[in-house]
Amino acid sequence: MPSLIGSWLLIIAVCGALLLRRRYPVAVGWFTVLATGGYYLLSDIDGPLVVVPIVVLYAIAARGRLRAAVAMAAAMAIGVGAGTLVGHSDVTGTAVFMLTGWLVAVVALGSVRHGRVAYAEEEARLRATEERLRIARELHDVIGHNISMINVQAGAALYRLKKDPAQAEDALGAIKASSRETLRELRATLGVLRQVDEEAPTAPAPGLARADELVASAKLAGLEVRIERTGVERSLPAPVDLAAYRIVQESLTNAAKHSGAGRVTIQLVYGERELTLTVEDDGRGAAARPAGSGGGSGITGMTERARALGGELTAGPRPDGGFAVRARLPYGTTGEPMERSDR
Structure with missing residues (x-):
């Protein structure tokens, strides 16, 4: 009777630990491995409880904690092998071999999953970096040219203001046109970046x-x-x-x-x-x-x-x-x- 109560308590504890696997993956993994081993030592009833540490093992490998996953898989394989050596009637050499294969496969699948997620994140970072560079380049070209021309034309206007007022007036008109063009292109660029539902610009693209x-x-x-x-x-x-x-x-x-x-x-x-x-x-x-x-x-x-x-x-x-x-x-x-x- 005490062993039956202990077995049920272990089942509840192992299954309940799954709720914490995201916050404490390694600690939960070791707990499920040890608690599941204790369950099979106390209980004569074989059950699917071994699935729980395997699920946690996959989660750990998928998070990139490969060393911890390998250590847990090795502990499970060694524990089952020790059960075979002491003559446990429910454990055979074939069962040990099959379980070891499952553990290796689970760790490998989790590692592949981690690699795919890491690759996708790196691709997203590279795309974001390229987009930032593209935006910086576009803003530099949009603003830099017109502001530089405004600067040159302003200097020319100041130089010609007294000597040749007509040319100074032309330069000031050019400054006005350049500043208007700068504002137009800047608004168009920022409108694309905001991606708001605004009316598309009607001016021709550069x-x-x-x-x-x-x-x-x-x-x-x-x-x-x-x-x-x-x-x-x-x-x-x-x-x-x-x-x-x-x-x-x-x-x-x-x-x-x-x-x-x-x-x-x-x-x-x-x-x-x-x-x-x-x-x-x-x-x-x-x-x-x-x-x-x-x-x-x-x-x-x-x-x-x-x-x-x-x-x-x-x-x-x-x-x-x-x-x-x-x-x-x-x-x-x-x-x-x-x-x-x-x-």
């Missing part, structure tokens, strides 16, 4: 079709800009079109802000499989650029954009003076030739 706007803004900042197009123009995929636009935008910003350039040439070569983009200026090259600009977020961001498309970008001083940015942007599976319109 692309080479708007390159003339960059040229006009750069001219007001004192740059003479020329665009040369070679090959059959194509309807570019949106990522390629945006990357090309941002590279031109950043290159013009650097030319106006750092190099002291007077002329900039933009070459667009439409190949069969890729767009080749070159921006060259006649400024003072790398010598006039601050240490952070050569390897800072500007050129780094342009390089990341090119690499994300499977292309490449190089930037550096030209042998005959000035600075050059060269990018190769593959079309991918799209990029169909388009009919030229009269310009």
Whole structure:
């Protein structure tokens, strides 16, 4: 009678311990192993109680506590084997072998589960990091170019205010237009980030079709800009079109802000499989650029954009003076030739 009561108490205790397996997995695991062993020593009735420590064993392995899981599995196999050696009638060598196989399989399955969860979490972290970098790059390109141009144009307006009020007025008008464009693009970017149910922006997305706007803004900042197009123009995929636009935008910003350039040439070569983009200026090259600009977020961001498309970008001083940015942007599976319109 006392052994029967003790057996039932052990059954209740082992099953109740399952409620705490998430908070104290290892402690609950050892308790269920030892308590289950005690149950089979006290009771003559074989039952499915051994399932409980196996469930806890899987949970421990799935949490990555592999050493603890292996130790518990070994303790269970040794305990059952000891029962065979002392002549327990319900335990045979075949039972020991089968139980050991089950334990190994449970630990292996739990370990695989832990690996899959860890891999998924790492993938989520990498995606989040890439998204943060993409957002930082986009905000830099949206704000950096226009603010730099506003800075250059404001300096020009102050310089010309007394000598040539008409040109100063043009520069102030350019500042107004640049600030308006900055606010528009910033609102559009933040609207995408918020993912709210707002009306979609109706303004055209940044692309080479708007390159003339960059040229006009750069001219007001004192740059003479020329665009040369070679090959059959194509309807570019949106990522390629945006990357090309941002590279031109950043290159013009650097030319106006750092190099002291007077002329900039933009070459667009439409190949069969890729767009080749070159921006060259006649400024003072790398010598006039601050240490952070050569390897800072500007050129780094342009390089990341090119690499994300499977292309490449190089930037550096030209042998005959000035600075050059060269990018190769593959079309991918799209990029169909388009009919030229009269310009």
